[in-house]
Amino acid sequence: MTRFNQAPEPFAPPFKLLVKLEIPGGQDIDPGQGHSNLHMEFRPPEIVQDGVDKDTAAKGVDIWITAKPGSGSNLPYPDIAVGDVIWVSWGPIMVPSDPVTQAQIDDPLNNPIVIHISKDVILAVGDSGRDGLAVSFFVRDFADNESEDWCKETRIIVDTGKSRLEAPIVKQANGNELDVNQLGKEQLVLQVFAASSVDYNLGDIIIMYLEGITSDGKNIRVVARQTIDKNPPLVVEVLMDNDGARALAKTQAVFFFDLERGGSIIQRSKGRFINIIGETERLAAPIVESAVSGALDPDLPNVIVRIPYDPLITPDNAIEIHWSITLPDGTLFEPELDWYFPTQQEADDPDGFFDTISGPDYLKPGEGGTLVVSYDVLSEGENGEIVRRPSPPASPLNIGEPKLELVPAILLGEKDGTFEPNSLPNGISEVTCPNPVNNPTLPKDVVHWQLYDAQGVLLFTDNKTLNSLSAGKPVKFPLNAAFVQQYFEAHRGEQLSIRYHIVRDAAGKTSYSNPLEFYIGGFTSDVTTFDNDKWNGWRAITPTDWVFVSIDTDRRARNSTQTDNSDGVVLQKKYHGMIVGKTYSFSIEHARTKSFYAVPRLSLSAGGQTIAGPVDIVQTTLQTLSGTFTASAVSVELAVVSHEASGYGNDYELSSMKVIRLS
Structure with missing residues (x-):
């Protein structure tokens, strides 16, 4: 050491000072509890959910110091160095690791840092209670530098006096995988093997839990309850809606249960870890656009089926429509339809896209039956196989009259x-x-x-x-x-x-x-002219007697009375929206066609009551026949009535027909 402006002062023997400029774990950028760069995992991993019971305690627990997910490195933590020691806190007891070796730095995947928490340590600390025991660690290097903070703690429930109940079984799972695409609306069936009358009693309540974290970080927790209604041994099935499992698609879920007796929780089961595969959102059911009130006209030339928009449908997919008709005799008509390949424009359309199904080929044969339509979205798997993603079915449709x-x-x-x-x-x-x-x-x-x-x-x-x-x-x-x-x-x-x-x-x-x-606003007026050869809702009783003709620029409806049977109602129309107590006028403009043989004779009626005429139609120029009526109901049938049956002569034309509300 040399003081300012003085001679050196040697120290004997020389003092060796350990110097290391990087602190283990690097800079902690998390202002809250827990170092941003430190991470640990447990073996077996189930103890985070299940806790440590008597059986687990006997084997001990391994804690692995691993790279934090998403760090982009395999190193267990930044600025790791030979000689670092990891100090794990199992409650109040500190358990050190062996000093870090160069191999654990050069090849951390094959040389993991593992700290074993022995049975003796677990029993010495004892049980935790329901809040759990805090487990964490920090790092100290060879120069006695310590990480800026401890790893974020994990709380482990320790109950060494009991063994956990066996985990529930997910009935629809295939091994440890559950495909939510195949579930539709089907509830999950969670089975508990209540074999022991020591552990399970009649009247106990199984409180089933589903827990997990979605791919976007949202916590999911679903609870369902089922009372044990028979004496053990038996299999208890707990039903749970599948919405929670669907939300956890592409992640892992854990199923476990508490056993309640007399209003108190007496035991918890181990957890069943299930990988959820499939899509978080179900495909929407197809929409049969041609249906009206749940029915299809069997004589339709085509049936229009809309496939609703789904972000996962692309031009690389095919749509396979399933067309299933239950015929009146109970047999099925299930033709195989051609696949539909959407274009890019169709796949991007927020309203979806349409497939057209031939009515004569695929609808008419099912007349009187019931149609159910669904579809699969087909895609190519990794090995060239066809992967199907099914939609729920549309509601059944009657082929014929609606119900x-x-x-x-x-x-x-x-x-x-x-x-x-x-x-x-x-x-x-x-x-x-x-x-x-x-x-x-x-x-x-x-x-x-x-x-x-x-x-x-x-x-x-x-x-x-x-x-x-x-x-x-x-x-x-x-x-x-x-x-x-x-x-x-x-x-x-x-x-x-x-x-x-x-x-x-x-x-x-x-x-x-x-x-x-x-x-x-109620009915106000209705004017019928024949400019477009349309009847505007009027119905001819004998259509073959009527033709449309032009007189100068006026288009008219002519009754030629060729059937020689023209007395009685010749035209009628039912009107709705009448206001009870209001007065309406009904009029026609008429002219005789031929001035010889039988003279036409017409009247007007409302609700079967004559309101104008009968009058003889003798003029070949347009005349007006008009009457009024007071509505006694919201609907009324108006009619033009002939009082001459002969087909010899008796020809006339109508230029217009008017119904107008007067008050």
């Missing part, structure tokens, strides 16, 4: 077939789908409602998934003022209809409602 089992929906403001937006308080309305009395809704059922125009074009749809609070009750869909204006006021004077259906989760079936049909 409407639910009462119509309730629309706030609708009365006697009319709906007046201007009469709504604050301009808002509401659709209510009643809860079926004989088959109430259950949790996970989904209630859908739809609004259609008079041509059956879908205007709007919405749905709600029910839970334990909303199941078994009417389902309400509020309609704000903007909705009322956009979908109701914009269709003033038109007929609309509301339908709903309930997709029943447990049964895998769908219930459909009868329609609620109504006019917006």
Whole structure:
């Protein structure tokens, strides 16, 4: 040592100072508890979940010091050096490792750092209680430098007086793998072998747990309970919804249970570690766009099936549609359909894409039966094999007439077939789908409602998934003022209809409602001309008597009476949305075609009652026949009536027909 401006002062014997500039573990960048670069693993790994029981304690526990996942290095920790000693804390007892060797630095995978916690140490520390015993470590190097913090602790439950109950069995698992793609909606069946009447009693409650961490770091915990209802020995099956397992796809889950007796937990089982394979999201069921209220017209030329969007469907996949018809005699018609290969544009379409199925080939043969449609997404496996990812099936569809089992929906403001937006308080309305009395809704059922125009074009749809609070009750869909204006006021004077259906989760079936049909604002007017050779809903009783002709620029409907049987109703049409008590006019413009032989004689009727005529049609120029009626119901049938049967003469033309609300 040399002091400033002084001669050297030698020290005898010389003092040797150990110098190491890097601290073991490197810089700790985690401000919380636990060093950011230190990591440990346990052997057997199950003790983190199961704890240490009598059997485990007898064998001891190994703690491995390994590289932190995601560190990008195989080194157990940064700045590792020969001579480092890892000090493990098993509760209050410190257990050191052997000094680190060069081989453990050069080839850490084949020369791991392992600290054995012996039976003597475990018994000396004793049992932990339910909060567990803290296990951690720090590193000290040859120069007595220590890591900036301890490794983040792991708490291990220690109960050396008992052996854990055997882990449950996952019935649907194949070994230690569970493929959630094959489950559909099927519940997990977790089996407990309650063989010993010492460990298990009648009336005990098995509290089953599923735990794991999703691929994006979310903790999952699902609990299910089952009472032991028979004396052991027996196998107890605990049912658990598969949503939790599906969320853990591509990760590992652990299944274990507590045994409750008299309101207290008396024992815990070992854990069953299961690798979950498959996809976290189920494929959506196909949508048969051609269906109406759960039925298909057997004479359709084609059936349109929509495959909903799924981010995992690409042009490299094929779609195999499964088409299964149960015929009236109970036999099956299951043709093999061609695979469909989506384009890139179709695969990217958020609305999905469509496949067209020939009606004559694949629908008509099943007339009177029930169709179920599903599909598989096909992909190529690692060895060229075909891998199938199945969808759930669509709800069964009747091939023929629909089966409407639910009462119509309730629309706030609708009365006697009319709906007046201007009469709504604050301009808002509401659709209510009643809860079926004989088959109430259950949790996970989904209630859908739809609004259609008079041509059956879908205007709007919405749905709600029910839970334990909303199941078994009417389902309400509020309609704000903007909705009322956009979908109701914009269709003033038109007929609309509301339908709903309930997709029943447990049964895998769908219930459909009868329609609620109504006019917006009630019926106001209807004018029929024949410019496009259309009848506008009027029905000719004898169509072969009628032809469309042009008189100058006027297009008319002519009754040639060629069948020689023309008395009685010749034209009729049923009108809806009438407001009871309101007055309406009904008129036609008519002219005689030929001025010889029998003279046409016509009248007008409403609801079977004559409101105009009968009058003789003698003029070859247009004349008007008109009458009025007061609506006594929301629907009324109007008719043009002939009072002359002869086919000789008796020819006439109609230029227009008008029905108008007067009050």
